[in-house]
Each structure stands twice: as C-alpha cells, then as structure tokens.
Amino acid sequence: xxxxxxxxxxxxxxxxxxxxxxxxxxxxxxxxxxxxxxxxxxxxxxxxxxxxxxxxxxxxxxxxxxxxxxxxxxxxxxxxxxxxxxxxxxxxxxxxxxxxxxxxxxxxxxxxxxxxxxxxxxxxxxxxxxxxxxxxxxxxxxxxxxxxxxxxxxxxxxxxxxxxxxxxxxxxxxxxxxxxxxxxxxxxxxxxxxxxxxxxxxxxxxxxxxxxxxxxxxxxxxxxxxxxxxxxxxxxxxxxxxxxxxxxxxxxxxxxxxxxxxxxxxxxxxxxxxxxxxxxxxxxxxxxxx
Amino acid sequence: xxxxxxxxxxxxxxxxxxxxxxxxxxxxxxxxxxxxxxxxxxxxxxxxxxxxxxxxxxxxxxxxxxxxxxxxxxxxxxxxxxxxxxxxxxxxxxxxxxxxxxxxxxxxxxxxxxxxxxxxxxx
Numbered sequence: 358x359x360x361x362x363x364x365x366x367x368x369x370x371x372x373x374x375x376x377x378x379x380x381x382x383x384x385x386x387x388x389x390x391x392x393x394x395x396x397x398x399x400x401x402x403x404x405x406x407x408x409x410x411x412x413x414x415x416x417x418x419x420x421x422x423x424x425x426x427x428x429x430x431x432x433x434x435x436x437x438x439x440x441x442x443x444x445x446x447x448x449x450x451x452x453x454x455x456x457x458x459x460x461x462x463x464x465x466x467x468x469x470x471x472x473x474x475x476x477x478x479x480x481x482x483x484x485x486x487x488x489x490x491x492x493x494x495x496x497x498x499x500x501x502x503x504x505x506x507x508x509x510x511x512x513x514x515x516x517x518x519x520x521x522x523x524x525x526x527x528x529x530x531x532x533x534x535x536x537x538x539x540x541x542x543x544x545x546x547x548x549x550x551x552x553x554x555x556x557x558x559x560x561x562x563x564x565x566x567x568x569x570x571x572x573x574x575x576x577x578x579x580x581x582x583x584x585x586x587x588x589x590x591x592x593x594x595x596x597x598x599x600x601x602x603x604x605x606x607x608x609x610x611x612x613x614x615x616x617x618x619x620x621x622x623x624x625x626x627x628x629x630x631x632x633x634x635x636x637x638x639x640x641x642x643x644x645x646x647x
Numbered sequence: 648x649x650x651x652x653x654x655x656x657x658x659x660x661x662x663x664x665x666x667x668x669x670x671x672x673x674x675x676x677x678x679x680x681x682x683x684x685x686x687x688x689x690x691x692x693x694x695x696x697x698x699x700x701x702x703x704x705x706x707x708x709x710x711x712x713x714x715x716x717x718x719x720x721x722x723x724x725x726x727x728x729x730x731x732x733x734x735x736x737x738x739x740x741x742x743x744x745x746x747x748x749x750x751x752x753x754x755x756x757x758x759x760x761x762x763x764x765x766x767x768x769x770x
Contacts, residue, residue, distance in 0.1 A: 373766065412692010414656070434686040437693070439653055441762075448759055452648055458681060458738075460653045464762035468769070470753075472658040472669045477696070 366543040366589055372489040379545070379589035380487045381443050384421075387548050387586055388446030392422035401634055402482060403428060405513045405641060411435040413477035416504050418466045418497075419443075419484025423451025426459045433457075436478075441466065466497050469504070476504050478511040483637070486516040486591050489543075491601075494591065498605045502644065507624055510644040514602075519592045521636045540597045545587040598638045599631050616645040648758040649739040651705050655698055657753075657762065659746035662770040670701035671744035671753065673708045683735040687727045694718060694730075706733050 368375055384391065407429040409415070413436045417425050420440030429435060433455075440451045440461040448461045464470055466484055485497045501512050519542050606613050612625040619625055624646025631640040659668035703714045713729050744753045744760065751768070754761045 410692060411688050412690070412694075412696070414652075414693060414696055434684060434689055437652065437689065439656065443763075445759065449757075452758065458648055458683070460648050460650060461759055462653065462657075462762050463759050465764075468660055468762060468764065470658060470660045470762040471656050472698070475656040475658075 362547065364545045364547075364587075366545045366587075368489045368543055368589075372493055375489050376487065376589065379489075379587060383548065383586045383588050384444040385446050386584075387550060388422075388444060388450070390550055391548070392447060392450045398424060398428060399482075399515070399635065399637075401639055401641075402480065402513060402515065403430070405480070405511070406436070406438075407431065409436045409478055409511070413437075414475075415439070415478035415480065416441060416471070416476045416501075418479055418481045418501060418504075419487075420451050420461065421447050421483075423448075423454030423459055423461065425480060425482065426451060427455030427457065438480075439476075467493065467500060469500055471504055473503060474506045474510065476510065477506055478513075479505050480513045480515075482513075482515045483517065485514060486593065487589060488591065489589060491540075495601060495605050495608075498601055499608065502605060502609060502611070502626065502642070505644060507644055507646050511629075512642040512644075513639065514598065514642075515637050515639045516593045516598055517590055518633055518636055518638045519594050520633065540600075541594045542592045544590050544592055546590055548586045548588060550584040550586070593638050595633075595638075598640050599628070602626075602628070602640055602642065611644070622647065649744075649755050649760050650735055650737060651702055651709075652693075652734045653760070654705050654739075654744070655702050655734075657744065657760070659749060659751055659753075660762075660770060661746065661749055661751040661764060661768045664746060664749040664751065664770070667748040668746055670698070670705060670747075672747055673705060673739065674743045674745050674752075676709060676739045676742035676755075678709060679738045679740050680736055681738055683731070685728065685731050687724065687731075690727050690730055690734075691722060693734075694722070702733070706737075709737060709739075711737065 402425060415436060415438045417438050417440045420442050423440045426438050426440050440459060441464050442448050443465055445463055448463055452459050452461045479501045481501055485494050488494045488497055505512060603613060606626050612619060613628060614625060615627050627643045627645060629641040629643055657671055699718055703716060706714055711733055714733055719726055738758060739755055740758050742755045
C-alpha cells in the first residue's frame, strides 16, 4: 500500500470551529482504531517519566488513549498522571489504560480547570500541533506552564515536525506557499477506516460487581466500504517550538535560563533539552523560583 | 474517573471566576468502592501536595469521616491505609461538581468529569 498523502491545509474561519471539524470530530469517529495503533511509548517520554520522584502528580494534556498514564513501567504507581482529552471516545479507553483504573478528565487543553500550580509535571504529546493558530498554540503552552508548580514543575512537549524521518510512512508536500506569513506547515493527514480494519473492541474490561451498560454509538449497522477522514495538523519547523516557549515565558515574565544564573528570589524556566526525535520536535522545561 | 485525588486538583475556570473557585462541591454523587493497589511510598510523597482541608471536607460530603482535621505528625501505616482508601478507592461514578463561587456545574458521567466550557464561558 502506498503511503497516505498529506495535503496542504488552509485554516479558515473560526479556529475553534475548524478544530472541532478537523480534529475533535475525527478522533471521535476513529477512536477505537486509532487507539489500537498507539501503544509504543517514545523513548524520551518514557525517560522523562522514569526520572520523576515518587509521589509526584502530573497532567497528560491531550492524553488520547492514555498510553502514558501507566508509566513509568519499572515503578508502577510511583507517580500519578491525570489524563485530559477532548475526545470522550478516547477517554473511554484511557480510563482503563494498562488494565488499571486511571483518572481522566474530559476537557480542553486551552482550559485551566485546575488550581494553579497543582501539578508537579505535565506532558503534552502530539497535541499542540492540532491547534489551528499560533495564538492558540501559545495559549496551550501557557496553560502547561501555569498548571505546574512554580518552584519545581517539569514540562515535556512533543509536536510533529516538518522534517520527517526516512521511516515515516508519510510523504509531506515539498512546496511551501506561506513562507512569509507563518512558520511551519498546515496540513491534512488522512485516516482511512476500511472493512479490513474495523473499529475493534479493546481488551475486555472487567465489569464485575456492577451492571454493564449498553454500548453507545455504532453497533451492528453495516460498515461503509471505506471512510476517509482528514485530520488537521500544524507541522512545526525547526526552532519553532522553542520560539513558542520563549514567547510564552516572556509573556509570563519568566526569564529563560538556569536558576543558578539568576538572583535569589526570582522565578524562571529552564530549557533542559530540546531537539528532534522520530519526526517530532520536543522540548523539556523546568520551572524554578519561589 | 473522579476520585478524591483528582477532585483535590480541579478548580472552576469559568469566565471571571478566579477566587473561591476551589474546592468544587460534590452533588448527587453515586459512589462505588473499588480496591486499588496500596502504594505507601507514593502516598508519603504525595501528602505534602494535598490541599488537606479540601480533601477532608470532600470526604465528609461523601459520608467518609475517617480523616483527621490535620495531617498527623506521625505518618504510620494505619493512617496511610486510611488515606489510600479515601483518595483512591472511592469513585464518584455519577453526579456533579459545583463551583462554590459562581455556581457553575461540572457533570460527572460514567466516572468522567466534564470540565469543558461553552465558548461564551471561557475566560
């Protein structure tokens, strides 16, 4: 099978409405199949979660099927990650990720339904690239920095890169038409549901002790031959994620750098690492201060 | 899922609601008790992160009077087991959380709290 074609997208109209159509509604429909293909944690994310002190509580903003909620694998239960997502269908899977009851919240990554600084850490994996304007992407980063402790909060962000590795199944349009307007590239990525890939039920859930509910949603009605969905992505160019973080830190009056290099009594944020891994850009941050 | 560990983190974020927006009041709760693996090391690390008064009042709203008003100085196994039960084994499967300040209602359905706001409610 040839790799799915990625097409250039043009964001028009209200960005929230646009995301509803090209992100949220799509994930609702492809949730179970999508979930079945998302199970391998990426190394840098696993490592980030492995290093967290026991007793920390964190936020997975845009948790999807919750594949990071059970980590760290070698110390299960050492930290407690709450999963947030816009897709209720994905959360239905996430709430039993790894076969253990998880904490999940239906909400928006631009919301702030937490007490300020409630979390010790936050991860945002493959989520911010679904936001359709630079302002909304900045707000998402701001919400992450606000959600964690101002004295020790750690943040890890992953987004899709315009630079895709050789193993990637996707071919990216090479021509750019918007070079002088924005950074990165807005694209549609297809998702095809066909009869050979039915939305399969995930591993059976244990329902002892209480009545199981009738399934909600598609049941025995015939599956259309092939359903194609287009998901919106903003693919980040080199350095764009870092500049986004710098912009937000400046907005929050947080100097960027190491605690040791700043006067006692100030607050700031350190960029611990940033780079490219497997077709994605990532950045790891640590807040420091009072 | 909504257990009290999560309730202790949630706050109202409706437009203009920035004070007295925590903790959310639990209403019409349908509870289920489900055993969870006891992890004393996690709990010891987590205790300083808890808004204790909010946890005690939320537990009492759910009919659990077991927690002391203050975190004891001596953290022993009995205390940790009691805390474990309150934080991690009491599930609010259905119900709602209501903001003490603005009255905004966040419904809970099938154990999932709905923290989404309508467009005009976003601050």
